[in-house]
Amino acid sequence: MAYCRFSDSNWYIYWTSNHTINKNEELLAIYSRNAFSQGLESNQFKYLEVKELLENDNFILKLRVDHEDIDLVRECLTDFIADVDDHYKNKYEKRT
DSSP: OEEOOOTTSSEEEOOOOOSOSSSSOEEEEEEHHHHHHTTOOEEEEEHHHHHHHGGTTTTHHTTTTTTGHHHHHHHHHHHHHHHHHHHHHHHHHHOO
């Protein structure tokens, strides 16, 4: 699932993992337009790493987010955490 794409932002951020057995294995891929144009690979972060990036806005420095993109990237990271939590909540509820 893509949270944002280059077509409307400087970022391409998407939930990339599948066939995982727990939420800590879920991955979020993050490309910045600048890194992509330089041929750099995406950064992939596990669920807990994304939570750590959100703490104290650590993602701003780690991902080199420009001021005008801070809210967008924060929203994408937050949405990923919520989506993973919902996915595993529903997965667990279906088993009980």
